[in-house]
Amino acid sequence: MRGMRTLASVLGLAATVAATPATxxxxxxxxxxxxxxxxxxxxxxxxxxxxxxxxxxxPIERVIELDRSQPEFIRTFWSYMDDRVTPGRVEKGRKLLDKHRELLNAVQREHGVQPRFLVAFWGMETGFGSYLGDFPxxxxxxxxxxxxxxxxxxxxxxxxxxxxxxxxxxEPGSFTGSWAGATGHLQFLPSTFTRHAVDADGDGRKDIWGDLHDVFASGANYLSDMGWEGDERWGREVRLPGDFPWKQAQLDVKKPLDTWAEMGVRKANGDPLPTPDGWQGSIVLPQGHEGPAFLVYENFRHILSWNRSIKYGVAVGHLADRIAGMPKLQTGRDADSGAVSFDEVERIQTLLNKLGHEAGPVDGVPGESTRAAIRRFQAANGYPADGYASPALLKQLEARIADRKG
The missing domain is CATH 1.10.8 (Helicase, Ruva Protein; domain 3)
Structure with missing residues (x-):
């Protein structure tokens, strides 16, 4: 009996020790x-x-898991786009644009945001309201x-x-949304709601979960507050010349459109680039220098205020274009070089820092400081300085570290 009690005591102690971290x-x-x-x-x-x-x-452990694997960061551009700008979503977007045209036009008159963009955000964020999220x-x-x-x-x-x-x-019981706390038809973060949501129908409640007037007006008010230009596009797909200076392809570099045209940038179909007076743009390469290129304008930056991912910004803009009847993307389909995982991005950041390129915190997210560090490494080692985090880049960094040790 004493032996059994001793064993039980040991097992109990082990259970207590095992439970201690969670407790x-x-x-x-x-x-x-x-x-x-x-x-x-x-x-x-x-x-x-x-x-x-x-x-x-x-704490919700699943939330932490999802925070470490956001698709905007770890999926390739084409994989991301193929999941989000689908023929079915384009067709449904066109039908809903027609169905709610009167309401959307009224919102446009008040806030200056073109209806196709509101419908595109709606489709991207919740599949036009089909899934608002079930995380508390x-x-x-x-x-x-x-x-x-x-x-x-x-x-x-x-x-x-x-x-x-x-x-x-x-109400707390119905206050659900994404794992990151975005909520409603357009997935507003709480701070976006408190600063920009509106009670469009005057019923005393800003209902972004069930009232489409409040939904569209709140989305348009947010974009308008960000500085949305109601008479401009978000950007366009372009073709770059073979001698394009890749370090110029970043949001921080803005040039008049006629300057880009003089550098050999053309429309995706090869036609000359339109150069409206006063318009400026930046070149972005969401799949690196071998993928498609986009000339983006100020409204693209406003889309990024919703979600800082370049892939997300292009997807919203292109979905809006497709809903309006514009063509599919035409270039760079064969450039899908594989994705990098969260851990691999951390490894890239660690190696960049070791090599003195100052990627910033090792957080697994290839943000602006990481992209700038990648460009510095690429330029210093004779690679196209596109700032793109890829499996090939990781191999290049590991080879450079091995050379140092050797």
């Missing part, structure tokens, strides 16, 4: 949440709201706020989400 994590989260609650009260959020939204909250928004943003990677940003989102509940726009 410690939950205790840490609870203590952190107490701080959130205190700060929210200081900001004027009602105690009843905090009791409804924060009681019993726990408060739980998701709290999880990301507690995580180290983007804690400051999502802590702010958490307070905005609490404000949405506190003002009566949404």
């Amino acid at each position: 410690a994590q939950q205790d840490n989260f609870k203590a952190w949440l107490d701080g959130v609650r205190a700060e929210a009260r200081e900001q004027g959020i009602a105690k009843a709201t905090l009791d409804k939204t924060l009681s019993g909250l726990s 928004v408060i739980g998701s943003v709290a999880t990301l706020a507690h995580d180290d990677r983007r804690s400051a940003f999502f802590r702010t989102q958490l307070f905005h989400a609490l404000e949405m509940v506190d003002e009566g726009h949404v």
Whole structure:
């Protein structure tokens, strides 16, 4: 009996030890949440709201997993586009544009945003409202706020989400959205909602979940507040000359369209590039120098305020074009060189930093600082300086590190 009790005691101790990390994590989260609650009260959020939204909250592990594998960052351009600008989505977008044309035209008159772009955002974000997301928004943003990677940003989102509940726009039980806390037909982040959503029909509630007037007006108001140009395109596919200076292909480089034309940039079909007076643009290469090239204007930058991914920006713009009857993309289809994983991007960033190219934090996201570091490495080693994170780049970096060790 004594031996059995001893064995039981050992097993019990082992179970306790095994459970300790999870328990410690939950205790840490609870203590952190107490701080959130205190700060929210200081900001004027009602105690009843905090009791409804924060009681019993726990971190959502699936949210962290998804944060490390965002398709905008780890999928190739063509894979991403083929999933999002499909023939079915284009056709449905055209039908819905016609169905809601009167409402969309009214929104355009008030906010200056062309209907095809609102429909394109709608299609990209939720499949025209077919799936709004089923993650609890408060739980998701709290999880990301507690995580180290983007804690400051999502802590702010958490307070905005609490404000949405506190003002009566949404009940906690129905407050769902994406894993990152985006919600409604157009997937507004909480801060986007509190700053730009509108009550278009005057019923006292900004209903971006069920009222299309509020949905379209809120989306248009947001874009208008960002500076949307109602008489401009987002950009266009172009052909680049063989001697194009690849370092010029980045959003930070803006030139008048007639300058790009003088450098040999032409429309995708080979025709001369239109050069309206006063228009400026940048060249972007979402699949590197072997893939398609796009000349993008100011409205493209406003699309990026919705989602900072170049792939996302091109997909929204191209979907809007297709809904309006414009042709498919024409170049670069054979350039699908394979995707890099989150871990491989971290490896690329680590190696760039070791080589002195200052990629910034090792976070697995090939953002602006990483792309700039890639260009520096490529230029220094005789590669086309397109800033593209690819499997080939990783091999080049590893070879350079091996040469140093040798």
